[in-house]
Every structure is written in structure tokens, then in C-alpha cells.
Amino acid sequence: MTDLAHGIDPQEAIAPQVMRALREAIVRTDLPPGTLISEADIARRFGVSRQPVREAFIKLQEAGLVGIRPQRGTQVLRISMEEVVNARFVREAVEAAVVHEAAETRPAGLAARLAALIAEQEKAAEAGDGVGFLRLDEAFHRGLAQGIGRDFAWSVLEGIKAQMDRVRFLSFEGATPMADIIGQHRAIVGAIAAGDAPAAEAAMRRHLREILSSLPKIAEAHPDYFVPRDDRAARTAA
Amino acid sequence: MTDLAHGIDPQEAIAPQVMRALREAIVRTDLPPGTLISEADIARRFGVSRQPVREAFIKLQEAGLVGIRPQRGTQVLRISMEEVVNARFVREAVEAAVVHEAAETRPAGLAARLAALIAEQEKAAEAGDGVGFLRLDEAFHRGLAQGIGRDFAWSVLEGIKAQMDRVRFLSFEGATPMADIIGQHRAIVGAIAAGDAPAAEAAMRRHLREILSSLPKIAEAHPDYFVPRDDRAARTAA
DNA sequence: TTCACCATTCTAGTATGGCAGTATGGCAGC
DNA sequence: GCTGCCATACTGCCATACTAGAATGGTGAA
Numbered sequence: 001m002t003d004l005a006h007g008i009d010p011q012e013a014i015a016p017q018v019m020r021a022l023r024e025a026i027v028r029t030d031l032p033p034g035t036l037i038s039e040a041d042i043a044r045r046f047g048v049s050r051q052p053v054r055e056a057f058i059k060l061q062e063a064g065l066v067g068i069r070p071q072r073g074t075q076v077l078r079i080s081m082e083e084v085v086n087a088r089f090v091r092e093a094v095e096a097a098v099v100h101e102a103a104e105t106r107p108a109g110l111a112a113r114l115a116a117l118i119a120e121q122e123k124a125a126e127a128g129d130g131v132g133f134l135r136l137d138e139a140f141h142r143g144l145a146q147g148i149g150r151d152f153a154w155s156v157l158e159g160i161k162a163q164m165d166r167v168r169f170l171s172f173e174g175a176t177p178m179a180d181i182i183g184q185h186r187a188i189v190g191a192i193a194a195g196d197a198p199a200a201e202a203a204m205r206r207h208l209r210e211i212l213s214s215l216p217k218i219a220e221a222h223p224d225y226f227v228p229r230d231d232r233a234a235r236t237a238a
Numbered sequence: 239m240t241d242l243a244h245g246i247d248p249q250e251a252i253a254p255q256v257m258r259a260l261r262e263a264i265v266r267t268d269l270p271p272g273t274l275i276s277e278a279d280i281a282r283r284f285g286v287s288r289q290p291v292r293e294a295f296i297k298l299q300e301a302g303l304v305g306i307r308p309q310r311g312t313q314v315l316r317i318s319m320e321e322v323v324n325a326r327f328v329r330e331a332v333e334a335a336v337v338h339e340a341a342e343t344r345p346a347g348l349a350a351r352l353a354a355l356i357a358e359q360e361k362a363a364e365a366g367d368g369v370g371f372l373r374l375d376e377a378f379h380r381g382l383a384q385g386i387g388r389d390f391a392w393s394v395l396e397g398i399k400a401q402m403d404r405v406r407f408l409s410f411e412g413a414t415p416m417a418d419i420i421g422q423h424r425a426i427v428g429a430i431a432a433g434d435a436p437a438a439e440a441a442m443r444r445h446l447r448e449i450l451s452s453l454p455k456i457a458e459a460h461p462d463y464f465v466p467r468d469d470r471a472a473r474t475a476a
Numbered sequence: 477t478t479c480a481c482c483a484t485t486c487t488a489g490t491a492t493g494g495c496a497g498t499a500t501g502g503c504a505g506c
Numbered sequence: 507g508c509t510g511c512c513a514t515a516c517t518g519c520c521a522t523a524c525t526a527g528a529a530t531g532g533t534g535a536a
Contacts, residue, residue, distance in 0.1 A: 013308070013519070038487065049521040051289070055296065070251070070488050071527040086390035090332055093391075097331035152324035153331075160394055251489070276517065287491040308518050309497040491524070
């Protein structure tokens, strides 16, 4: 996080820009878990007043990325496996409903658009472009929801998936290979194209459950980034 | 909205209190849809500064209850049938997953606790206590999610159901009778107690789809409270 | 050496002021 | 009567100042 002022457009509202930059810095571990930050500190770095930083902090707290402690300071939160698992549960429920509806309605062009995204994912995987792959993976899921007019559902998921995003950013060191993810995406699109709603649901559920098996490995590789182990996460994962 | 200062505890953070009071006033139509409000106006009424009011406004905007227009003012939004339908979709997906898990795991005491809530609902229905009934209905749904440790899922639903809350507040004039809702709750609990996950899901889906049939009647009874009719809502409701 | 007290510093939350954009009303000219 | 221009008022957004609570470090006494 060397140059934050580089990117603030004074023509647009400042708070959302600060929020986006900080979210990105947290997800990419430029602001590692455990980092102490303050309104004043961040305001100085961005060259803005504290107020919009405060607004950004409040939103980041809602996303589970920071903890604001009155009078004491704000801290980038460690990744909670429990929160990842909880968010995944909600995400699975919603995305299963989305693909169920996609398979039932089969909107014109949706399968083709998704297939094109998958082709781009393959290119990214070949090039070893992890960040690009993540972006395309997100475009895939977003394209699914928005392809059937479920923009609101996607916006809800966007609000809750920060922890999963952090895990996925860390996941290029031994977690699920990109080729496996691509295969899972293919299975989803295949079931949608075939109008097979139960199969589409099952494929999406399998896809989103992948994180449950890779999560312990990632946590082991980055123990400092995670909240200390809590057995409750394992129980709720069932 | 006569006496807002009545209720602000200066020992606690002010912004969340203002947000809660305004949310309540909007849901109960004390601040009717279309009302113009401003940071300065609300701040004067609560006897606080504009800053925490602004924070409350931002959160209310996220909940879809107000629209903040820079430089021009803030307005209590009319109820959008489309948004109700969109929120219902997400809610159905998540709550179906919750009851599915409840029926599979059958935590000790859950069915009994839910049955006790239903008994209280019956009392409220007999007494014609609509507001009390709404509170108990919400307790039922919250108790379900929290009863299986899905607190996070419930908190997500809380964040998106403001529009549905407004509709339900308006629904005591000809919409679904309380007795029908109680019957639906019973069916859900019965399926959970029997460990029949598919039946529990189906019962919850039926229950949450109830609003789709009553929504047009409510909108007809309160045309000024709703966004003008848009055919897209009917399409997305399928 | 340890503990208690005090001063200083830091923090988030709130209060107040300034700014740019928008809306409205009044007035003059055609 | 209509239109355009200007002055005024209002708005949200951001900047700055104030406040209360928490943390830390220094000092003196036991």
C-alpha cells in the first residue's frame, strides 16, 4: 500500500473510492490481517479528510473485513473460517436457486456467454494468470445471476463474500487447481444447457463446496492470517 | 413522527439509534413513502448533529428504504414490487436451505420452541394484535435459523427484508389471514419434526410465496405507497 | 523492584463549518 | 405572457474542531 492517493478522483464521491481501494488492499493482503489502521492514518495516505474514511470503515466492518473499536482503533480482521463457512452456506442456497431457475428458463444466449467466459478462463489458466482467473471466475458467477435477471441476488452475494474472496486470493498456493474449477464451471453450464435443474443445482453445490476441503490447507499455509482454530467451524460445515 | 428525541440514549452511539428509529418509522408508514427528509431536518428533530444522521441515511439507502440524491435531498422510497419479489427470491433460497438442514439435523428442542412460538401467535391472532403477530412471526423465522446455528444467514436476511417488512405491515387490510400463516408455520414445523427435508422445504417455499399473491391486493389498497406498476415484477416472480 | 497515580497521546464518534450543485422565486426585457 | 438571468436558499459531501474513553509511558512511594 505505497501509493493510495494515486486513484482518488475528486470529481466523484470520495468515500466509495476509499472503500473500494481498502477492500482490494485487504483482499490482496497488501493490508495484512491484524494490521492496525486508523481513520487519521488512512485519511493522510489518501489525502482526504477523516469523514469519508470513516464511512468506508463502516462499510468494511459490515463486510467483516475490519473491526472498529471505539476509542481504541480499527484493525484488519483475520479470516474467520466460521465466517467463510457461513457465507458459503448462504451463497450455496442462493446460487443453487439461480442455476435451478437458469436451467428451467434457459434464456437465449446465456449458455453461450458462459461458455465464452470459460474459454477466457482457460486462457488465463494457461498463462498462469491467477488474478485474471479470479476476475473471470467472478464474472462467471455474476453473469449467471444477471443472465436470468437476478441482479439483486448477486448484489446480496457481493455483500457477503469478502471473506471468501480473501481465501480465494490465498488459494493459488496448493489449493484447487484452475483446471478443476473450469471443469466444475463446465458441468454447471452443461446442466443448464440441458435444462436439467436438479443436475445444475448439484453441480453448483459441488463447486461451492470445494472451498470446504481446501480451506484447512490454506489456513495451515497462512496461520497468521486466520482466526485461531475453532471447532465450531467444522461442525457447521456439515 | 412527533417525538424523536424521546429515545436517544447519549451513552450509546447515536447513529445506530437514529437508523433504527427511522427504519421503524418508515416501515410503519409514520414516514410515508415519498416523504422528503434531510440530514438537517432529522438532526434537528433528534437533537443531534448531522453526521450520525448521514450515517443512518447511508444504511437506510443500503436497505432500499431511502434514496439519497446529492445536492437535492433524500426521499423515503416507495415500495418497489420488484424489490419485494427480488428479496423474496433470496429469502426463499436461504430459508429453504435452513429448514432443509433443520429437518435433517433435528436439534433437540427446536420443534418444541417453534411450537411454543406458534401458540403465542395463536393468542395474538385471537386478540387481533397484528403488530404483536408480526413480531412473533419474525421470532419464528429467526428462531429457525438460529436454532440450527445459522445466525449469519439470518443476519443476511435481516439486511434485505426491509421492503417485505413494509408490505407485511400494510398487510392487515385484506391480505393473508393470520390463521393461514399459522397453518403454514405448523406445516413447516411438522415436516421438521418428521425429519422430512423435502416437505419442510416445500412448506417454507409455499409460505414465502404467499406474499406474491397478496402483493397486488396490498398495492391496490395503497397505490401511493408503491412504485408505479411495472410488468417486470410479474415476469420475475415466476 | 513493583505498583499506583498522573500526564500525555491516540482513537472513534459527534458537532460545526465550508463548498459545489440544485431548485426556486423575482425581475427585466422582448 | 414568456423567457432568460440572477439572487437566494437548500441540499449532501467533505473538512475541521471538539469530546470522551482508552492506552501508554513516566515518576514517586513502598
